[in-house]
Amino acid sequence: MVTTPTTITDVARVAGVSKAAVSFALNGRPGVAADTRERILAVARDLGWTPSLRGRSLSVSRALAVGLVIARTPETLGADPFFGAFISGSETVLSERGYALMLQVVSDEASEHESYRRLAANGRVDGVFLTDMRVDDLRPQLLADLALPTVVIGPAPAGGPWSAVGIDDQPGIVAAVEHLVALGHRNIAHVSGPTEFVHSVSRRDAWAVAISEAGLLPGPCIAADFSAQDGANATSALLDLAEPPTAIVYANDLMAIAGMSTAIGRGVEVPAQLSITGFDDAPLSAHLQPALTTVRTDVVGWGRAAAIQLLALIDQVAGPEIDLPAPEFVIRASTAPPGHPGDPGDPGHPGHGAPSKERRGSASILHRKKS
Amino acid sequence: MVTTPTTITDVARVAGVSKAAVSFALNGRPGVAADTRERILAVARDLGWTPSLRGRSLSVSRALAVGLVIARTPETLGADPFFGAFISGSETVLSERGYALMLQVVSDEASEHESYRRLAANGRVDGVFLTDMRVDDLRPQLLADLALPTVVIGPAPAGGPWSAVGIDDQPGIVAAVEHLVALGHRNIAHVSGPTEFVHSVSRRDAWAVAISEAGLLPGPCIAADFSAQDGANATSALLDLAEPPTAIVYANDLMAIAGMSTAIGRGVEVPAQLSITGFDDAPLSAHLQPALTTVRTDVVGWGRAAAIQLLALIDQVAGPEIDLPAPEFVIRASTAPPGHPGDPGDPGHPGHGAPSKERRGSASILHRKKS
DNA sequence: TTGTAAGCGTTATCAA
DNA sequence: TTGATAACGCTTACAA
Numbered sequence: 001m002v003t004t005p006t007t008i009t010d011v012a013r014v015a016g017v018s019k020a021a022v023s024f025a026l027n028g029r030p031g032v033a034a035d036t037r038e039r040i041l042a043v044a045r046d047l048g049w050t051p052s053l054r055g056r057s058l059s060v061s062r063a064l065a066v067g068l069v070i071a072r073t074p075e076t077l078g079a080d081p082f083f084g085a086f087i088s089g090s091e092t093v094l095s096e097r098g099y100a101l102m103l104q105v106v107s108d109e110a111s112e113h114e115s116y117r118r119l120a121a122n123g124r125v126d127g128v129f130l131t132d133m134r135v136d137d138l139r140p141q142l143l144a145d146l147a148l149p150t151v152v153i154g155p156a157p158a159g160g161p162w163s164a165v166g167i168d169d170q171p172g173i174v175a176a177v178e179h180l181v182a183l184g185h186r187n188i189a190h191v192s193g194p195t196e197f198v199h200s201v202s203r204r205d206a207w208a209v210a211i212s213e214a215g216l217l218p219g220p221c222i223a224a225d226f227s228a229q230d231g232a233n234a235t236s237a238l239l240d241l242a243e244p245p246t247a248i249v250y251a252n253d254l255m256a257i258a259g260m261s262t263a264i265g266r267g268v269e270v271p272a273q274l275s276i277t278g279f280d281d282a283p284l285s286a287h288l289q290p291a292l293t294t295v296r297t298d299v300v301g302w303g304r305a306a307a308i309q310l311l312a313l314i315d316q317v318a319g320p321e322i323d324l325p326a327p328e329f330v331i332r333a334s335t336a337p338p339g340h341p342g343d344p345g346d347p348g349h350p351g352h353g354a355p356s357k358e359r360r361g362s363a364s365i366l367h368r369k370k371s
Numbered sequence: 372m373v374t375t376p377t378t379i380t381d382v383a384r385v386a387g388v389s390k391a392a393v394s395f396a397l398n399g400r401p402g403v404a405a406d407t408r409e410r411i412l413a414v415a416r417d418l419g420w421t422p423s424l425r426g427r428s429l430s431v432s433r434a435l436a437v438g439l440v441i442a443r444t445p446e447t448l449g450a451d452p453f454f455g456a457f458i459s460g461s462e463t464v465l466s467e468r469g470y471a472l473m474l475q476v477v478s479d480e481a482s483e484h485e486s487y488r489r490l491a492a493n494g495r496v497d498g499v500f501l502t503d504m505r506v507d508d509l510r511p512q513l514l515a516d517l518a519l520p521t522v523v524i525g526p527a528p529a530g531g532p533w534s535a536v537g538i539d540d541q542p543g544i545v546a547a548v549e550h551l552v553a554l555g556h557r558n559i560a561h562v563s564g565p566t567e568f569v570h571s572v573s574r575r576d577a578w579a580v581a582i583s584e585a586g587l588l589p590g591p592c593i594a595a596d597f598s599a600q601d602g603a604n605a606t607s608a609l610l611d612l613a614e615p616p617t618a619i620v621y622a623n624d625l626m627a628i629a630g631m632s633t634a635i636g637r638g639v640e641v642p643a644q645l646s647i648t649g650f651d652d653a654p655l656s657a658h659l660q661p662a663l664t665t666v667r668t669d670v671v672g673w674g675r676a677a678a679i680q681l682l683a684l685i686d687q688v689a690g691p692e693i694d695l696p697a698p699e700f701v702i703r704a705s706t707a708p709p710g711h712p713g714d715p716g717d718p719g720h721p722g723h724g725a726p727s728k729e730r731r732g733s734a735s736i737l738h739r740k741k742s
Numbered sequence: 743t744t745g746t747a748a749g750c751g752t753t754a755t756c757a758a
Numbered sequence: 759t760t761g762a763t764a765a766c767g768c769t770t771a772c773a774a
Contacts, residue, residue: 007750007751007752008751008752008753009751012761017760017761018760018761018762019751019752019753019761019762020753020754020755020760020761020762020763021759021760021761023752023753023754024753027753030759031759031760032759032760033759033760036759036760050492050493051751051752052493052494052750052751052752053493053494053495053751053752054425054428054429054432054434054494054750054751054752055429055750055751055752055753055766056751056752056753057425057428057429057751057752057766058425058426058428058429058750058751058752058753058766058767058768059751059752059753059754059765059766060752060753060766061425061766063425065473065495072455073459074455074456074459074460074670074671075452075456075654076654077455077456077458077459078451078452078453078454078455078456078653078654079452079653079654079655080449080455081446081449081450082449083449083455084443084445084448084449084451084454084476085445085446085448085449087448087474087476088444088445088448088476088478089445091474091475091476091477095475095486095489100473100475100495101473101474101475102436102471102472102473102474103458103462103472103473103474104462104466104471104472105455105458105459105462106462107459115466118421118466119471121421122421122423122424123423123424123425124424124436124471227654228654228655228657228658229657229658231658232658254654254655257655257658257659258655258658258659260660261658261659261660262658262660264660265660282449282450283446283447283449283450283598283599283625284450284599284625284628284629284655286599286600287599287600287602287603287628287629287632287633288628288629288632289631289632289633289635289636299445300445378766378767378768379767379768379769380767388744388745389744389745389746390745390746390767390768390769391744391745391746391747391769391770391771392743392744392745394768394769394770395744395769395770398769402743402744403743403744404743404744407743407744422767422768423766423767423768424768425766425767425768426750426766426767426768426769427767427768427769428750428768429750429751429752429766429767429768429769430749430750430767430768430769430770431750431768431769432750
């Protein structure tokens with residue numbers, strides 16, 4: 001018993017109509033009498049016929065698939081909770097519309113371009129998501145040249161010829177800084193991502209602005225690469241300063257966790273002597289000791305919104321205005337008032353034991369699309 | 372300037388040959404003179420022509436793509452370093468052969484089956500990877516019915532009608548137990564994954580066997596769900612026992628890390644009072660305080676091997692024997708001799724500061740394929 | 743060695 | 759409202 005060697009021709013023959021009639025009936029288009037349509041559909045069901053995507057694809061010049069090219073090393077990919085959630089979210093929309101997702105993972109920028117070129121040349125996809133936007137990013141131009149509809153994921157420079165869907169990360173960072181300021185911190189450092197990325201710069205700027213709006217001088221800022229190793233290194237460098245910060249705002253959870261461990265390893269108590277905030281709310285973050293204060297964004301919803309936007313772009317229709325939920329600032333146990341250098345004999349800070357109740361503050365939201 | 376409205380007909384016309392000649396030349400097949408071939412290829416290059424996958428796909432009845440359906444929640448997906456690495460690895464092989472990877476993420480088993488059905492009915496893929504094999508898994512039968520070549524990733528029950536590629540995780544667990552026994556532990560617990568998964572059972576059995584081979588009685592064993600939350604819960608339960616274990620072997624790093632934090636939060640020193648081992652070597656694990664002793668497998672190489680195997684299956688040729696590197700047991704700072712309940716005043720265990728030099732022991736390897 | 747022509751399974755065009 | 763018939767872009771017998 002085979003699956004589907006049945007073709008539209010078979011259905012047409014059995015139903016005693018033309019192929020065109022079958023096609024019309026299936027796609028629910030006018031031009032076929034109601035009873036004829038019924039009969040055709042019945043036959044199709046009996047024969048277990050599903051239209052062939054390949055034939056259809058050739059005929060309509062559409063791949064019915066979209067692409068996601070990720071330029072990351074296996075390690076940074078595996079450590080980032082973003083992609084799994086994003087893909088989950090976009091999949092719900094895509095599969096509902098009969099679209100599939102082609103995933104490509106490459107290691108460097110050159111092969112990333114090559115990847116897009118091939119995707120376009122082969123006609124494998126009808127559009128792509130673009131993540132990790134860089135400050136001077138060549139990909140939008142490339143994709144424009146390739147005539148491949150593109151949705152940029154995350155903050156993107158305004159005014160470009162692209163469509164972007166993103167939750168603005170700035171309010172999350174601002175909330176973190178304000179929280180720390182309210183706790184009494186005056187020397188607040190930042191460990192950013194690589195400055196070539198737009199979202200790195202965006203978060204760094206948010207940190208700087210929030211600090212000066214609080215009437216403080218910006219603390220030290222170190223650019224790292226989002227990896228645990230670099231987060232640890234940056235933290236060491238900050239703690240080695242003549243005037244080490246009393247709080248550090250990290251651009252992602254992975255660096256924050258590694259930084260927290262580094263501090264603890266040096267005998268610096270967290271949060272008593274050093275407060276720490278992350279970004280992402282990784283699945284692990286709530287279960288650390290101390291649990292990590294961080295910023296959570298609804299990445300699944302983001303993926304959904306991006307997929308809707310991309311499909312609209314492909315269909316050349318105006319995409320709906322999508323309201324993305326605001327990022328949440330999640331206060332846990334890794335932040336506290338500064339300057340409690342005492343109690344060095346407190347093993348494991350039992351006071352901050354269970355994650356217990358989390359307090360949340362919400363921030364605002366951004367959704368920018370091509371005008 | 373448009374990208375590729377060029378078709379094989381254009382190339383044939385410009386080169387002054389037939390479409391067949393172009394096809395033959397492109398696919399490097401005999402039946403066309405060397406100089407003609409050169410000329411054709413030159414024209415193709417000039418015109419920037421790449422054969423359309425859609426036409427080709429329809430003609431050869433092949434999708435030139437393989438599928439990976441992942442049944443995970445966004446959280447467990449994002450926390451697992453496996454998939455990113457696996458996809459990276461398989462991609463290197465697939466893209467080289469002109470294949471692409473279709474990724475589907477679903478939430479439950481029912482929609483997973485649905486996903487496979489659609490993939491097959493649409494002819495979107497020529498074969499699939501099957502991960503997270505369950506003890507009584509219905510998917511192999513389904514895929515056999517769908518006539519979809521399948522490669523099972525990871526340990527699979529022997530004797531089934533499937534082809535499996537996996538690094539045996541047992542030697543890694545055995546190495547962990549032997550390490551703990553050598554350190555002097557006598558009460559070694561295990562936190563496993565859900566017992567419905569073959570790899571959970573495999574790791575649990577390895578733990579049990581290694582313990583009895585050391586002449587010890589098996590310690591307590593709790594099945595969790597691989598999540599941080601469940602790892603924390605299981606750890607609490609173990610520490611609440613009348614005779615709490617002095618060491619815990621976890622089935623993955625995420626649970627181990629959460630468990631470690633839980634212990635520390637309860638005032639239990641790691642590794643002085645409790646030794647902990649993980650599985651995966653997540654990017655973060657080396658940068659924790661204390662750094663996690665764990666088992667590392669070459670997932671990227673595994674992905675490569677699986678892709679080679681799947682393509683061979685699709686092409687109906689015998690796959691090459693692939694030697695997968697043995698899993699490595701990585702000894703870091705979360706394991707130590709038992710019974711040092713003293714020194715409760717040691718903040719942050721500075722003695723275990725930097726990850727420093729890691730000692731590694733290697734274990735053996737498994738690669739089973741369909742006979 | 744080369745060219746012709748028939749598929750692959752759709753959708754689209756255009757008479758009837 | 760229908761039903762031939764021609765694309766779509768490629769591969770592949772088969773004939774020249």
